Amino acid sequence: MDVTTLHSIGDLSRRTGLSVRTIRFYSDSGVVTPTTxxxxxxxxxxxxALLRLELLRTLRELGIDLATIRRVLDRELSVAEVAAAHADAIDVQIRMLQLRRSVLRxxxxxxxDPEETKLMHRLTQLSxxxxxxxxxxxxxxAFGTADAxxxxxxxxxxxxxxxxxxPSSEQVAAWVELVELMGDEDFRARMRRTAMCQAGGRVLGIESEAGEELxxxxxxxxxxxxxxxIDPLGNRATPVIDDLxxxxxxxxxxxxxxxxxxxxAQQFEEAHDPGVDRYWRLVWIVNGWQVVPDLIPVYSWLVQALRTPPAGVDSRGRQRPETGHGRG
Incomplete structure (x- = not known):
């Protein structure tokens, strides 16, 4: 055999970028055996051996374990098979990292606090x-009753x-809030009452008497x-609500x-619970749905605006004294 066609460990190290110590380890492990x-x-x-080492280094840099690489080198597995399986595994890792990032944000x-952070982490880890x-x-x-x-x-x-x-950070926050709502017994009762009214298509008394056009x-x-x-509690809501x-x-x-x-306000509150409106908004956020204007729970905004006293009037409906500068 012409020894000029062979490579020493030092030569392999220079050609592959692997250290002499690493190549010696692979050689001792039988992954790459010396020719002579x-x-x-x-x-x-x-x-x-040089080609095996170059492939080994590439696969290791891609995060594939040595036992699997050895099966590839021995042709028990193809690179394509290993790549597909490893890509799937990386997808899972990426998802977990994205979840962790969202929770941390x-x-x-x-x-x-630590307890809330642990709760968020646990809820996002659910299958x-x-x-x-x-x-x-x-x-x-909420609905497991005879009258449901x-x-x-x-x-x-x-x-x-x-x-x-x-999920985005917003979706993680919405999911955690949804879970808290769903575990609230009082909210379940309110959800049942409101959903039954909405699903039945029942028209509120004030709507029926006011007419379809209004x-x-x-x-x-x-x-x-x-x-x-527009904030229902702010000044910009005043002309809207005054007109209505x-x-x-x-x-x-x-x-x-x-x-x-x-x-x-009392009439519109009858079948439109702010907590239930919040539930539907959170569902839209978690599912990544586009908010459809016609489905926006308008009555929560309307009730809040109606409960806000008009400018110059206190909460009992009495005129507030003027507090501006006097005429000089």
Whole structure:
């Protein structure tokens, strides 16, 4: 054999970038065996050994374990098979890292304590089956009664929250809040009552008496205000709500005063619970659904705005004294 075609460990080290110590370890492990030895007893390797080492290094840098690499080198497995399996494993690792990143960002943003951080981490680690079981328990707890409306159950199940494989920080926060809501017994009762009204398509008394045109106009105006980011408790909501109060007062032949506003708020509160509205918003966030303006729970905004006294009027409907600068 022409020894000029063989490589010493030092030569392999220079060609592959692997250390002499590492190549010696692979050689002792039988992963790469020497072709022969020099007259002085040094190990010598042929071109096949060089190629095996180059492939070994590549696969190791891709994170594949040595036992699997050995099976590839021995042709028990193909590179394609190993690559596919390893890519799947990396997908799982990426998902776990993304979940951890989202939890950490939520914890940092909310200033979470250790217990809340552990809770968020545990809830995001639930398997798909565990999340479905949790939701099934909620639906059973809220609607597992003799008087439960099948339409209400179907409505809730049709919009089941499903945390995606790579949730954003917002989706993680929404999922944690949803779980807290679903475990609240009082909320379950409120959800049952409200969902049964919504699923049954029941029209509120105030809507029925006000008429379809005014009801549709009210939903449109409030939806527009919400889309514009108008705070129901702020001054920008005043002209919107004052106009609606005036229109309803005309329809009911009433005076648009504080008493009438309070009466309107009570009527709209009947089948529209703010906590339930929050539940649906959280479901939209978790599922990554686009918010449809026509489905925005407008009555929560409307009730809050109605409960806010008009400018210059206190909570009892009395005129506030002016506090501006006097004329000089």
């Amino acid at each position: 030895r020099s007259p002085a007893g040094y190990r010598l390797y042929d071109r096949d 939520v914890a940092a943003g909310r200033g979470s 798909g089956e565990e999340r479905r079981r949790l939701i099934d328990e909620f639906v059973e707890g 409306d099948p339409a209400a159950v179907s409505m809730v199940r049709a919009a089941t929250p499903d945390l995606p494989r790579d 009801t549709r106009f009210t939903r449109q105006k409030v939806a527009e205000a919400m889309k514009s980011g 109060v005036h229109r309803f007062a005309v329809a009911f032949a009433r005076t648009p005063d504080a008493e009438f506003r309070d009466w309107m």
